[in-house]
Amino acid sequence: MRRCTSLPSPCSLSEPRSSASIKTLLNLCKTLRTLEQIHAQIIQKGLEDDNSIVCSFVSLCNSLSVLRYATSVFHRVSNPSLVPLWNSILKGHCDHSSLALSLTLFSRMRLHPVAPDNYTLPALIKCCSHESAICVGKGIHGLTIKYGVVDEVAVGSSLIGLYGKCGKICHARNVFDEMSVKNEVSWNVMIVAYVNFGDMVEARRVFDIMPVRNVVSWNAMIDRYAKFGNLKNARKLFDEMPEKNVISYTSMIDGYAKRGDMASARFLFEHCQQRDVILWSALISGYTQNGLPNEAVKMFFEMKSTNVRPDEFIMVSLMSACSHIGHLQLAKWTDSYMNMSCFDLHNTHVAAALVDMNAKCGNMERAIRLFNNMPKRDLVSYCSMIQGLSVHGQGEKAVGLFYKMLSEGLTPDDVAFTVILTTCSRAGLVEEGYGLFDLMRKGYSIVPSPDHYACMVDLLGRSGQLKAAYDLIKSMPIEPHAGTWGALLGACKLHYDIEFGEIVAARLKELEPCNSGTYVLLSNIYAAANRWFDVSIFLGSFGSYILSSITTKWHWVSPFSLLDDYHASEDDDLELSSLYHATWIVPSIMHEVHAWWQASMEKEMATLEQITHGS
DNA sequence: ATTGCATATG
Numbered sequence: 358m359r360r361c362t363s364l365p366s367p368c369s370l371s372e373p374r375s376s377a378s379i380k381t382l383l384n385l386c387k388t389l390r391t392l393e394q395i396h397a398q399i400i401q402k403g404l405e406d407d408n409s410i411v412c413s414f415v416s417l418c419n420s421l422s423v424l425r426y427a428t429s430v431f432h433r434v435s436n437p438s439l440v441p442l443w444n445s446i447l448k449g450h451c452d453h454s455s456l457a458l459s460l461t462l463f464s465r466m467r468l469h470p471v472a473p474d475n476y477t478l479p480a481l482i483k484c485c486s487h488e489s490a491i492c493v494g495k496g497i498h499g500l501t502i503k504y505g506v507v508d509e510v511a512v513g514s515s516l517i518g519l520y521g522k523c524g525k526i527c528h529a530r531n532v533f534d535e536m537s538v539k540n541e542v543s544w545n546v547m548i549v550a551y552v553n554f555g556d557m558v559e560a561r562r563v564f565d566i567m568p569v570r571n572v573v574s575w576n577a578m579i580d581r582y583a584k585f586g587n588l589k590n591a592r593k594l595f596d597e598m599p600e601k602n603v604i605s606y607t608s609m610i611d612g613y614a615k616r617g618d619m620a621s622a623r624f625l626f627e628h629c630q631q632r633d634v635i636l637w638s639a640l641i642s643g644y645t646q647n648g649l650p651n652e653a654v655k656m657f658f659e660m661k662s663t664n665v666r667p668d669e670f671i672m673v674s675l676m677s678a679c680s681h682i683g684h685l686q687l688a689k690w691t692d693s694y695m696n697m698s699c700f701d702l703h704n705t706h707v708a709a710a711l712v713d714m715n716a717k718c719g720n721m722e723r724a725i726r727l728f729n730n731m732p733k734r735d736l737v738s739y740c741s742m743i744q745g746l747s748v749h750g751q752g753e754k755a756v757g758l759f760y761k762m763l764s765e766g767l768t769p770d771d772v773a774f775t776v777i778l779t780t781c782s783r784a785g786l787v788e789e790g791y792g793l794f795d796l797m798r799k800g801y802s803i804v805p806s807p808d809h810y811a812c813m814v815d816l817l818g819r820s821g822q823l824k825a826a827y828d829l830i831k832s833m834p835i836e837p838h839a840g841t842w843g844a845l846l847g848a849c850k851l852h853y854d855i856e857f858g859e860i861v862a863a864r865l866k867e868l869e870p871c872n873s874g875t876y877v878l879l880s881n882i883y884a885a886a887n888r889w890f891d892v893s894i895f896l897g898s899f900g901s902y903i904l905s906s907i908t909t910k911w912h913w914v915s916p917f918s919l920l921d922d923y924h925a926s927e928d929d930d931l932e933l934s935s936l937y938h939a940t941w942i943v944p945s946i947m948h949e950v951h952a953w954w955q956a957s958m959e960k961e962m963a964t965l966e967q968i969t970h971g972s
Numbered sequence: 973a974t975t976g977c978a979t980a981t982g
Contacts, residue, residue: 412973479976546977
């Protein structure tokens with residue numbers, strides 16, 4: 358049975374209604390359904406032509422975003438002579454339609470003739486700034502002078518907003534200085550104009566001298582400080598701020614997350630009383646982007662348990678976290694949850710994330726089906742598929758898809774080439790890789806990044822051409838990063854080349870003295886050559902360091918990704934093997950480590966079990 | 973009789 362939200366039935370409204378009582382009803386109306394009932398009564402009582410009734414009706418339509426309904430009712434008024442009536446229909450157009458249509462209506466209003474006032478013009482100016490229509494905006498600025506409303510606060514404020522939006526910061530400031538009466542909004546628009554212009558110094562100056570600051574003024578400053586990475590200033594204002602709202606917290610959390618400081622982000626999150634989707638989104642996407650996908654997944658389910666409805670943004674973060682974890686069961690759950698909850702699967706970001714998640718979690722059939730059904734396949738979704746095929750050992754198919762992408766006219770960027778070069782080295786497609794490296798430089802004029810060189814070094818190294826790889830590093834026009842040397846060291850390990858390995862490891866120790874990976878790889882080389890003495894000498898002093906780096910890291914490296922050979926990345930293999938090396942060196946703690954590993958794995962299993970079954 | 977102008981997420 359449908360719950361009754363409607364007005365009393367017509368039979369109970371026995372007596373003829375005056376326009377005053379219709380107005381009372383309009384004031385009480387909250388839904389489209391009741392609005393329709395009132396409309397019926399307006400027609401019944403023959404009040405369709407009543408300017409003031411239609412005026413209230415139209416403004417109610419505006420707040421319910423039903424512009425067409427408002428327009429149809431407005432058109433039945435034979436002589437719309439009231440300024441407020443024109444204003445309310447015009448406002449509906451300014452807020453929910455285009456500038457062009459709003460202007461058409463505006464010119465009809467002036468021909469009628471009805472003179473615009475201090476309600477009409479700010480609405481139009483706002484519409485201009487929304488579309489960055491500076492010329493039309495200037496024309497309306499002229500009209501505000503003509504009709505003598507240029508000195509109104511709302512007119513001034515909307516003009517500052519317009520000029521600010523269009524980058525005419527001096528015009529904005531002129532309008533601001535000319536205003537004889539300013540309110541909080543005018544000060545805020547001025548601050549926002551400076552802040553969007555990137556002039557934090559001037560914004561701060563205005564902020565400091567404004568007579569009354571409200572939550573918008575504080576948030577505008579905090580958000581921009583945080584966005585520009587000035588977390589110190591942002592936090593200082595945040596702490597000084599008398600009454601923070603959820604937006605203040607969101608800006609701070611987002612700033613910390615972009616900086617990689619998830620501890621501070623989490624700290625503030627715990628202190629925020631009111632948590633909306635956007636706040637959760639800032640935290641969850643922060644965890645995903647900072648390589649803490651398990652934490653993102655946990656927070657997602659915590660959010661769901663508080664009955665906050667996830668939106669598309671959150672789902673994209675969750676799917677990205679799934680891709681990083683590579684947990685098939687969780688991916689399947691997420692996929693079916695998306696379908697059940699009626700998310701828009703045609704949204705480009707959602708569709709791309711779905712393909713990416715399925716491809717990375719090993720459900721290639723599903724990924725391929727989704728990919729083929731995509732309305733528009735862009736670079737990102739192509740790369741997801743290529744990478745999916747690549748990690749599932751189908752390197753040649755991946756390369757084939759890359760060429761298909763080119764034939765569809767998409768232009769690969771540096772990331773796309775990183776993906777395809779990685780694919781080639783993983784699949785041992787040396788010739789292919791070389792060809793693509795050339796194509797990137799000559800065909801698409803992309804200057805190879807250190808990452809690209811690292812891919813090529815990896816490619817040559819894996820195929821056993823250690824010398825060629827070394828020469829490539831030497832020939833690099835830019836400084837190779839540790840990853841490039843690391844790729845070569847990995848190749849030395851693969852081919853058990855001790856002499857080369859020692860040279861490369863020495864170079865790496867200079868570049869990254871604290872990276873346990875170097876020590877682990879070289880110890881692997883020694884170990885493979887049965888040179889246990891060298892292993893122990895080499896690792897002796899680092900054994901405990903490696904162990905601590907492993908144990909601190911393990912609170913986020915999922916045991917699933919470590920254990921599952923199929924999905925394990927290179928790094929995870931490294932961590933696992935370094936554990937065993939470390940326990941060889943320090944046998945006394947072996948039991949302890951083993952117990953710890955067991956416990957942490959069981960804990961993670963239990964959590965994921967709970968997550969995938971409990972919801 | 974319209975209640976106008978400002979802030980937040982991939």
